[in-house]
Amino acid sequence: MPVRPDTAPMEARSAAGLPTDPGWQFEPKWDGFRCLAFRDGEAIELRAKSGKSLARFFPEVAAALARLKQRRFVVDGELLIPVGGVLSFEALQMRLHPAQSRIERLSRQLPARFMLFDCLLDAAGASLLSAPLTRRRAALEKFFKTAGASGGLDLTPFTRERTVAQGWLDRLTADLDGVVCKRLDGPYLPGERAMLKVKRIRTADCVVGGFRYAQGGKLVGSLLLGLYDEAGLLNHVGFTSAISDAERPALTARLEALIATPGFTGSAPGGPSRWSTERSGDWQPLRPKLVAEVRFDHVSGGRFRHGTAFVRWRPDKAPRQCTMEQIAPPVPSPPAGEGGGEADG
DSSP: OOSOTTOOOOEEEEBSSOOOSSSEEEEEEESSEEEEEEEETTEEEEEETTSOBOTTTOHHHHHHHHTSSOSEEEEEEEEEOEETTEEOHHHHHHHOOSOHHHHHHHHHHSOOEEEEEEESBOTTSOBOTTSOHHHHHHHHHHHHHHHTTOTTEEEOOOBSOHHHHHHHHHTOOTTEEEEEEEETTOOOOTTSEEEEEEOSSEEEEEEEEEEEEOTTSSSEEEEEEEEEOTTSOEEEEEEEOOOOTTTHHHHHHHHHTTBOSOSOSSSOTTSSSTTOOTTTTOOEEBOSOOEEEEEESOEETTEESSOBEEEEEOTTSOGGGOBGGGGSOOBOOOOTTOSSOOOOO
């Protein structure tokens, strides 16, 4: 197909606020697993941001796509699992399990849905990567309409009115963690941070490059966090110690199984800095396998100024996707009058 399964999804960079110039489309930022869905005849693929296939873990979504009349398509969206009327990220994580019997059981008990928000092939099977968002959205709505009452698919709402999008931000629900801003005239740029995302809190997905034992004990006390720089080096950027006592034994065993040098390949704990303490050199290096999402407040000198709050594990993210760009200062909201043309529709 003109858009191959190894195509990386277009990404977003953090912004301090919603842009004020014309020419933007605003969409809810859903709290799920980002996913590109491909169909070529009988072949169905669900591809995560990490590049890994998710089709085995979400058989009900793959089956829903296989039931569609359209025989060839590529759509971008978010895998979501509603539990009790609220989206559950934990339910998504539970799907990433080696036992197929468990996956099948969960797919029946808590079926996932696929929230559509972009279309990369038109009805004739031609690539829409270079087409503006306005054309891609029209193709997406046509795709969704053709899908009819097929279960498991939803179409994300949008607005081109900044005041409406600000209202979404002011009244964030448990299902949403912000607003995504897309240029109406912008093409789909795979792998590039060509969109903006505005969130009430700042979070970052970090590689766990090492850990420290709790003082005087044999259980983990804190996780040492790392981000990759442009040279591909994993730099120590801070820590999180928000680990419950109940989690520590199992987590310690999990971490000890990953102990291996060097851990951090760029700046490492124990290097000269104003954060150094007498315990800075007392840490265990890990293979870069685990990704944790943490919440932070301030960044100084390319590091978290304070300890971060652990949010959740991110098994859907590849460690190499955890880059320093995440903690760069948010781009300021463009002043009115700068940017593209008027929004249509």
